[in-house]
Amino acid sequence: MKLIDQYLEQIEKEIKQSTFTAKTEEIGFVEELRDGVVMATGLDNVSFGEIVEFQNGVKGYVIDLMEDIVGIIVLGDYLGIQSGEQVRALGITLSVPVSDAILGRVVDALCQPLDNGNSISPEKMYPVETIAPTVVFRKSVTVPLQTGIKAIDALIPIGRGQRELIIGDRGTGKSTLALDTIINQKSENVICIYCGIGQKNSKMALVSDLLRKQGAMAYSVIVSASASDPVSMQYLAPYSATAIAEYFMDKGKDVLIIYDDLSKHAWAYRQISLILRRPAGREAYPGDIFYLHSRLLERSCRLSDSKGGGSITALPIVETLEGDVSAYIPTNIISITDGQIFLETDLFNAGIRPAINVGLSVSRVGGNAQTKGMKQVAGRLKLDLAQYREMAAFSQFESDLDEETKKLLNRGAKVTQLLKQEKNKPYTLAQQLVVLWSAYKGYLDTLSPEDVTVFEKKILESLKIKGMDIVKSLTKEKAISEEVEKKMVKFIVAIAEIKK
Amino acid sequence: MKINPQLKEELKKHLDNEIQKSKEKIIIFSSYVMGQNEIDALLGCFPKLKQCSVDNIVDTSIIGGIIIQYGSKIIDLSIKSALHTFQKKLYEIN
Numbered sequence: 006m007k008l009i010d011q012y013l014e015q016i017e018k019e020i021k022q023s024t025f026t027a028k029t030e031e032i033g034f035v036e037e038l039r040d041g042v043v044m045a046t047g048l049d050n051v052s053f054g055e056i057v058e059f060q061n062g063v064k065g066y067v068i069d070l071m072e073d074i075v076g077i078i079v080l081g082d083y084l085g086i087q088s089g090e091q092v093r094a095l096g097i098t099l100s101v102p103v104s105d106a107i108l109g110r111v112v113d114a115l116c117q118p119l120d121n122g123n124s125i126s127p128e129k130m131y132p133v134e135t136i137a138p139t140v141v142f143r144k145s146v147t148v149p150l151q152t153g154i155k156a157i158d159a160l161i162p163i164g165r166g167q168r169e170l171i172i173g174d175r176g177t178g179k180s181t182l183a184l185d186t187i188i189n190q191k192s193e194n195v196i197c198i199y200c201g202i203g204q205k206n207s208k209m210a211l212v213s214d215l216l217r218k219q220g221a222m223a224y225s226v227i228v229s230a231s232a233s234d235p236v237s238m239q240y241l242a243p244y245s246a247t248a249i250a251e252y253f254m255d256k257g258k259d260v261l262i263i264y265d266d267l268s269k270h271a272w273a274y275r276q277i278s279l280i281l282r283r284p285a286g287r288e289a290y291p292g293d294i295f296y297l298h299s300r301l302l303e304r305s306c307r308l309s310d311s312k313g314g315g316s317i318t319a320l321p322i323v324e325t326l327e328g329d330v331s332a333y334i335p336t337n338i339i340s341i342t343d344g345q346i347f348l349e350t351d352l353f354n355a356g357i358r359p360a361i362n363v364g365l366s367v368s369r370v371g372g373n374a375q376t377k378g379m380k381q382v383a384g385r386l387k388l389d390l391a392q393y394r395e396m397a398a399f400s401q402f403e404s405d406l407d408e409e410t411k412k413l414l415n416r417g418a419k420v421t422q423l424l425k426q427e428k429n430k431p432y433t434l435a436q437q438l439v440v441l442w443s444a445y446k447g448y449l450d451t452l453s454p455e456d457v458t459v460f461e462k463k464i465l466e467s468l469k470i471k472g473m474d475i476v477k478s479l480t481k482e483k484a485i486s487e488e489v490e491k492k493m494v495k496f497i498v499a500i501a502e503i504k505k
Numbered sequence: 506m507k508i509n510p511q512l513k514e515e516l517k518k519h520l521d522n523e524i525q526k527s528k529e530k531i532i533i534f535s536s537y538v539m540g541q542n543e544i545d546a547l548l549g550c551f552p553k554l555k556q557c558s559v560d561n562i563v564d565t566s567i568i569g570g571i572i573i574q575y576g577s578k579i580i581d582l583s584i585k586s587a588l589h590t591f592q593k594k595l596y597e598i599n
Contacts, residue, residue, distance in 0.1 A: 029578050031577055
């Protein structure tokens with residue numbers, strides 16, 4: 006708590022600094038007020054994306070320039086604005102204050118705090134809308150981003166600087182997947198940004214609570230434009246979240262950003278566009294709905310070393326209806342991103358969680374970024390699972406199967422069982438490698454499906470006690486050398502014997 | 506019904522002229538009626554505005570000082586706006 010004298014001193018200092026000068030300002034008058042959108046006359050020399058201020062201090066964002074009228078979206082409460090009111094152009098484009106102090110905070114789309122803390126003292130102002138880095142400033146994706154989820158790290162690997170879509174029906178664990186990834190970045194030196202768009206406030210509270218409990222808030226920022234916030238804020242939230250990410254990327258850091266979710270973002274933009282009377286296209290979305298998301302996701306990249314070598318990895322989330330990935334917005338975003346993780350209701354209900362459909366999920370660039378050790382075990386697993394899916398479909402009608410097919414079915418069932426994972430319990434690379442290696446070598450083939458889970462737990466437990474040297478060398482080398490493999494054989498056999 | 510294109514052209518020209526004229530007009534808001542010599546002295550400070558016709562509107566709510574408006578631009582030198590910026594500064598200090 007500061008003393009009143011200190012406050013007065015600071016006020017005095019501030020006022021002494023300011024000088025009174027005559028400056029020309031651009032003004033206009035409110036002509037029309039529609040839901041969250043103001044049409045104003047005047048403002049002859051205003052530019053697109055400029056910030057304007059209404060008389061009650063509420064800011065607006067110029068989004069439409071017509072012959073004699075200007076369309077402005079109101080960033081805040083639009084109910085206090087009256088027609089005929091004066092609008093002042095501030096001559097600045099929309100930017101957000103950023104500094105390292107933003108870590109651990111919950112902010113809105115304009116970086117104003119939502120957690121009762123002090124306002125963020127700006128080190129720099131970052132523009133909300135920027136052009137994505139050009140080709141020469143980019144580097145290919147080579148460093149893996151560990152999600153801590155076995156199924157993803159093994160089969161659909163994600164690299165730093167990649168954009169991987171998480172897509173699925175409501176209640177299939179899309180957000181959980183994203184949050185687990187944030188939790189796993191604890192020792193990975195990755196800054197995480199969770200951007201909630203049109204989410205329930207209760208959900209945002211749960212998210213910040215979870216991250217705080219897991220100790221993930223120290224390296225995370227939550228940007229929230231909830232369902233009750235004006236649509237203008239929902240529209241801007243992902244762009245300002247990316248601006249925060251760019252601040253850290255420009256410092257050479259690796260950033261993970263999660264947009265939860267972009268279908269609601271598309272709705273928000275559709276609402277604004279319809280109120281602005283822009284021509285509506287398919288499903289009443291405006292013509293630039295593709296550009297809306299492509300310009301956002303293009304900003305995620307890996308910078309070349311001359312630019313500091315930072316990266317932004319984007320995990321946008323899109324909700325489908327009844328698993329329909331061929332709807333308008335999902336297909337748009339699938340084509341922009343470098344792959345997708347497809348979550349299915351049927352799998353979720355069958356108890357396979359995370360409910361990833363391994364067949365439909367792909368990662369187009371992550372393969373190059375996968376660690377050597379993971380490549381050693383995952384290649385075979387992928388093949389096993391693919392064959393299993395094919396066999397499982399038609400073996401239902403056959404009663405007597407040949408030995409080879411039986412073996413395949415058995416292996417597939419065990420691997421599927423092994424890829425199940427509890428939520429909020431990410432695995433380290435070493436843990437994943439040991440567990441997946443045991444399946445790859447066939448140590449699980451003789452177990453019943455229930456025993457697979459028990460066996461896995463045993464492995465994890467004894468890894469902590471007896472397997473420290475295995476963990477150490479796996480984490481260091483990120484590959485399974487012959488020497489470590491010998492140790493692992495001994496280790497797994499010991500566990501299997503206890504079991505008997 | 507057909508409209509004579511020449512008529513249309515002329516109407517457009519006339520409207521353009523009107524807009525041009527209104528742009529050249531200056532409105533000075535002050536808290537009291539200003540004398541001609543005061544206005545002349547004031548415009549002396551703004552060489553760009555010398556050739557324009559001037560309207561003086563009395564608005565007591567600005568407390569003191571003046572606001573000059575031309576086209577869609579204003580130069581705000583009123584006490585009201587100075588107080589307003591002062592108020593904003595106070596809120597920003599934390």
